[in-house]
Amino acid sequence: MGKKFDLVKVPTQKGRVAIVTGANTGLGFETALAFAKKEIKVIMACRNEQKANDAINRIKEEVTEANLEFIPIDLMDLESVKSFAAAFKKGHDRLDLLINNAGIMIPPYQETKQGFESQMGVNYFSHFLLTGLLIDLINSTKGSRIVTLSSIAHQTGEIDFDNLNADEATYKKSKVYSQSKLACLMFALELNRRLAAAGVDTLSVASHPGIATTELARYIPKLLYYVLYPIFIFMSHNPENGALPTIMAALDDDVHGGDYFGPSSKREMKGPPKKVKGRPHAYDEDVARKLWEVSEELVSFKFDV
Numbered sequence: 001m002g003k004k005f006d007l008v009k010v011p012t013q014k015g016r017v018a019i020v021t022g023a024n025t026g027l028g029f030e031t032a033l034a035f036a037k038k039e040i041k042v043i044m045a046c047r048n049e050q051k052a053n054d055a056i057n058r059i060k061e062e063v064t065e066a067n068l069e070f071i072p073i074d075l076m077d078l079e080s081v082k083s084f085a086a087a088f089k090k091g092h093d094r095l096d097l098l099i100n101n102a103g104i105m106i107p108p109y110q111e112t113k114q115g116f117e118s119q120m121g122v123n124y125f126s127h128f129l130l131t132g133l134l135i136d137l138i139n140s141t142k143g144s145r146i147v148t149l150s151s152i153a154h155q156t157g158e159i160d161f162d163n164l165n166a167d168e169a170t171y172k173k174s175k176v177y178s179q180s181k182l183a184c185l186m187f188a189l190e191l192n193r194r195l196a197a198a199g200v201d202t203l204s205v206a207s208h209p210g211i212a213t214t215e216l217a218r219y220i221p222k223l224l225y226y227v228l229y230p231i232f233i234f235m236s237h238n239p240e241n242g243a244l245p246t247i248m249a250a251l252d253d254d255v256h257g258g259d260y261f262g263p264s265s266k267r268e269m270k271g272p273p274k275k276v277k278g279r280p281h282a283y284d285e286d287v288a289r290k291l292w293e294v295s296e297e298l299v300s301f302k303f304d305v
């Protein structure tokens with residue numbers, strides 16, 4: 001068993017810069033708050049200015065000196081991802097931590113600006129492009145890390161190359177969510193293999209929160225949600241604890257490229273964070289390579305690693 005992660009014992013990270021997508025609520029908010037406590041400058045990469053400012057105010061109530069900046073990003077639009085990356089690069093010459101956190105789960109069928117099914121678009125393709133656009137800066141920052149959020153849902157996921165972007169007629173929302181979270185995990189692992197092969201010291205790792213009580217449940221039908229609520233509460237933990245695997249992945253000193261972090265209970269639904277293992281199919285290098293190549297084509301961007 002590895003050593004326990006204790007956030008209190010993590011030393012100050014003053015001078016370091018992090019981007020957290022979806023930092024205004026849920027796990028992203030808790031991650032940003034923890035980073036602020038460690039004196040990291042946090043870029044709040046959010047789509048809604050009002051929500052971002054409210055989150056900034058809530059963090060400042062706890063950490064008066066917090067260094068926080070809102071830069072807008074809408075992951076439903078690759079052009080917005082490009083504008084975000086350009087705006088960030090204009091004001092910063094280093095990026096220590098990129099946290100690919102924002103996500104949506106089982107929404108009704110909708111398409112992103114470029115016509116991707118929204119769960120694949122927001123959870124996976126936009127973060128793929130965002131990472132690619134920032135990778136030069138990340139790689140030039142010593143000790144940098146990229147943490148990508150996956151989920152227990154990856155376990156039942158399958159990369160369906162014949163239908164990577166479901167259309168309305170073939171849309172099965174839970175299946176697509178699982179696919180998007182498997183894609184995130186495979187991306188984190190493939191990115192790490194590529195970084196290692198290129199001889200850069202940047203680490204790409206992944207994390208999942210188990211089950212945390214956040215707004216991610218917003219698309220679960222209300223009646224079903226209330227019926228399942230007692231079981232849900234028993235199985236889950238709060239966002240503060242749910243964010244710990246991500247924070248451990250970002251800040252612990254015993255982290256290696258390709259590591260995956262999650263809660264420590266038997267089914268990884270809650271509990272203190274630790275290193276975990278994804279399902280074997282997540283480590284399929286042929287599928288990961290093909291997914292990478294197809295993703296480069298679909299977002300019209302070639303990674304420089």
Ligand SMILES: NC(=O)c1ccc[n+]([C@@H]2O[C@H](COP(=O)([O-])OP(=O)(O)OC[C@H]3O[C@@H](n4cnc5c(N)ncnc54)[C@H](OP(=O)(O)O)[C@@H]3O)[C@@H](O)[C@H]2O)c1
Pocket residue numbers: 021022023024025026027028045046047048051073074075076100101102103104105122123149150151152208209210211212213214215216217242
């Ligand atoms: N909670 C869980 O049990 C659980 C389990 C497994 C994995 N995860 C993963 O954890 C990550 C964080 O989820 P959460 O539980 O914290 O959910 P959440 O409370 O719903 O927060 C999601 C965040 O993503 C943002 N977001 C959604 N669509 C966006 C877009 N188009 N552009 C920019 N930002 C967007 C949301 O912004 P708005 O507030 O503006 O909507 C919000 O800030 C997700 O990747 C999720 O898949 C969560």
